[in-house]
Amino acid sequence: MPSCGYICLKERDPAQAPRNSRQTGQKRKFYMLYIEGMTLEMKKLKQEYTFLDELPEGRKFRYKCRDYTTTITVDSGGLVLEYPDVFCRRY
Template sequence: MSKQILFWEKQQTTGSEYLELSYQNQTIQVESTVLFMENSVPQRVLYRILLNKIWGVKHLYIINHTLGKTLSLSTAGDGRWFNDDGDEIHMLNGALDVDISCTPFTNSLPINRLKWTPDEPKLFEMVYISAQDLSVKKVKQMYTLKHHQEDNRTFHYRSATFESPVIVDKNGFVLEYPELFIRRF
């Protein structure tokens, strides 16, 4: 088993994220702690994601310690999502990846799952999770590879009316999400 550590700093507000990835034979285990301010209230969010070896989500667990709220979702990678009781969450049907609002890491999921050709946009249905209240909804997001260099790639990201470049390293991990996150380690 090998391990990798990533650390991001929030840009517009106070906050940071410490994330560990553990690579095993058939899975990637992600465990992260995110600290940030929301409406002048300190927030502490912990999340764990279990991925298959090709970056497909298998299970997600998230807790907002400030609220004392948790969320657990699982999927077989076929676009169907289930809660802890095994009940299917129909409103999420079709989504393959997750996007957690407080972290740049989840941008790596679709980026690392697929092969990319410059200027060829790819549309994704995502399970969007608000870290502030752990609400869940399905959203559409588009990524387009704009620049590819030896050490990094730049994607154009769009979701509804929000657009931004996202710069990732050669392994698909966010280096900079302008005005939102910058990686320090």
């Protein structure tokens, strides 16, 4: 699998809710710059995150980009703990 990276192209809008005050179903959209590691090809992609739940193991979000959708779990700092079929962070 080629390496890749994302860079956020939009600063957080101060009118949007802070990270720690989400409501179930709340959606946020971001434009990200995807950089394909082998060719350095760059693409602007829209990503959407929908807050699902606050659980002891982390916050659950529905992640959507183009025609791909999955549920991810993030820690209190917003770092991904679990990305199904891609990785799971171990301590």
